Amino acid sequence: MNELTDLFRIPLLLLNKAIFIYFIAICCFYLLLFLLSYNRLGKQRGLHKVEPYKRMKNSSFTPPLSIIVPAYNEEMGVIGTILSLITGSGRLDYPQFEVIVVNDGSKDRTLQKVIERFQMVPVKNKVHQKRNGIETKSIREVYHSEIYPFLILIDKENGGKADALNAGINMSKYPYFASIDGDTVLDPDSFLKIMMPIVEHADDEILATGGNVLIANGNTVVKGQVQETKLSRNPLVMMQCIEYMRAFLMGRIGLSRNNLLLVISGAFGVFKTQRVIQAGGYKADTVGEDMELVVRLHRMNIEQKWGARIEYVADPICYTEAPESMKYLYRQRTRWHRGLFESLWTHRRMMFNKKYGLIGFIAMPFYFFVEFLGPLVEFFGYVTLIADLIMDRVFIQYALMLFALMVVYGSFLSMGAVLLEEWRLGKYQKISELNWLLLYALSEAFWYRPLLTVWRVRATFAVLFGRTQGWGEMQRKGVSA
Template sequence: METLRQIVWVADWVVFGFFVLVAVSYTTATLLALPALLKLRRWSSTFYVDEVAASATSPPITLIAPMYNEAMVCVEAVRALLGVDYPTKDVLVVADGCKDDTVERLIAAFDMEEAMRSATATIPTAAIRTAYRSRSRPDLWLIDKENGGKADAINVGINHCRTPLLCTLDGDSLLGPDALHRIVQPFLKDATTIAAGGTIGIVNDCTVRFGRVTRIQLPNKWIPRFQVLEYIRAFASARVGWNAAHALPLISGAFGLFRREALVAVGGLDTDATGEDFEVTARLHRHYREAGIPYKIEYVPDAVSWTECPSDLKVLGKQRDRWHKGGMEVMWKHRAMLLNPRYGRIGMVSLPVFFIVEMMGPVIEVCGYVAFALSLWLGIINVPMAALLLALAFVLGLAQSIAALALEQYAFRRYTSLPDLLMLLALTVVENLGYRQLTVWWRVRGFWKFLRGDTSWGEMTRSGFNTADPA
């Protein structure tokens, strides 16, 4: 019994230390994000897309959109990519062994015919079946290949990219009309920039017309609503803060712009990685640090790509445990970077904090629940003090969510209706009444899958965009 008391006492202090670290990291990120967004807002007031589009300085970009069974959204998504305002771009859709009629729909919708597209790199990939080119839009290409996963599909796109910059997207991505003009700015300002990430917005129940999001609103269902709040916290606060500290650990695979030569230099995306976007970001940091080559990896918060998020708990749970499993894989693969001065701020600050707060956080939180229950049973806890700490943890979490909402509203104001704003505020409280605990469970499940070496993963089901197109 005395041994159990000692174990519980240690666990209580570990959980308390974790709570302090979380509070400090979130507060620091918010404080760093505020001046960065103030600067961005001042800069945006002088950023005129028409003038930028008319300039001759914009480098050509290839948009790589991997698709697997995206028949519900593929035509609308490609139409959106073609409609993105940018002077010189290629749209390269890579069908990754689709089992539905994604390929047939694209061929019919865009009048495509078989064509030859020569490779410019030799990253190993699954076999290519056929390449197609649109008769009506020569800048649109479709490559149909054997199934190999998203990373493999993007590697096919890298192999067939003819431009100095390439943009990775999800198959259902809807880029904002000025997104490319904005995300390319770090490359124009600094030649050492090798990658830049944009913001991911949730398109569920927004109005889409001719491939563009014309009306932004909160989803009608509760599950996507909670994800909107999560995305606002992740992008408007956390990533802006890490970027301001020059230690951005992750570029989302749903919207990232890369120098083609940088991705080729590291061998493309890792097809064995569950979280291929996180892994390639870490590998780029590692490669350039070890080679002693100056580089920058940036985050551009005002460049937005809209994507459909899971709308039911089963699919969301599979997505989240996969994300967590993928994160643990990256931490293990690149563990030599952790607390290693050779890798600068990314190795000394952002990756260690990410590992403790994001990767180990769910496990520590579950241990905290168990330790709290055992402490009550053993009578070794001051109940009023414990209640005060729990209340403080809740208030700090609430404050962090509200601060992220305030930052988003100040800088971007994407959600403008009063009902949406009131709902977002309500979600900061309601998410703690079950949804947060579910996400903790899913992430613990992903942690367990990592330990077991489980490779299972379910498919993401689509319901399609809320389109206002006449057809």
């Protein structure tokens, strides 16, 4: 045993030190993002309560909007999503918009439910051509609603989410389009808020804006509107609530400050239609179509000197249904990780390329070394921790410091995000729910983070060995009554 220990002493020592330095750097970077987010949110705190965005409703500078809802096997959630856009007191508080639902060859009753609920009839004497020229799978039929004239339904052959979005872009007629998921529920003033940077900075070009996404599970949702915010008691859902807070409030706010944001969630984002068409629409052969499009827009913005920006707006809120089982959470996270790699690989020439400025030297390396390679480094951290314990506690001091850093990196940053979100919005009415979130945030490093790490490492090896993955099916229970 001593000979084996001596053999691995130097390599293990070097690996321990390298991983330790890596996590120190990551913790410092995330602390900087946290401070930047706190500063920005502090200036905006309370704006969602006084609703200063309402003046946009009657402004002639507020551009009309096409809202595209791609749906594949979304029979449990799509009706609630559409209702949150078009009906009752929850109807979007926006001056002019159209809603384009794209049924991407669903195998369930998504198409039939939308047709029946909204009295959809085929559009007569209309040739199904590509208005905006993006290639897509064949369109079977186009419908319009007899009761809501601004509601359109496209039924097409299955081609994946990106292809469905492209079909919606082809049918859109307004200068900006929004992409939202089929299980998304919006606050009525969400689009007024997410469009504010575009209206406020009319002299500057905004290519895209992204909004804040929260978890719908556990909330009371009636006719597509959140009536009461409650916390799900499912441990996986609770951890996803915390994870979303950290990702959106810390990472995206901090990166967008200097136009470095490379991800706009497919659940809630707005894009300039003309520029997306120039870019060729969404890339259909990737599972990370939302990130890939944003990176491509950044690249074209620099190469063609558009002088435009991509913004993240923390105030707009939409709610999305989170996976409640290991099986579907695993599918989602491996798909996300693969999409991250595909986006970075497609645009790899931007990495450390001075032509692309801070995008090439900060944003791309961050997403590659932290978001993509981070799980591998963390996995080897767990391996070295176990090895140190097995080999007579030779490097136990490094192992304990590394574990402490993992706890700080995961749990305490998550706790900070929870407190920041509650300080900003005050969504949870019961102190017990906030306590549950803080308790689970503290436990993250002991079970949830290692779980995600193993899944993402598996996804990394799947990418390296060329295993393919499509849009995938997700089990939906539906969040709207």
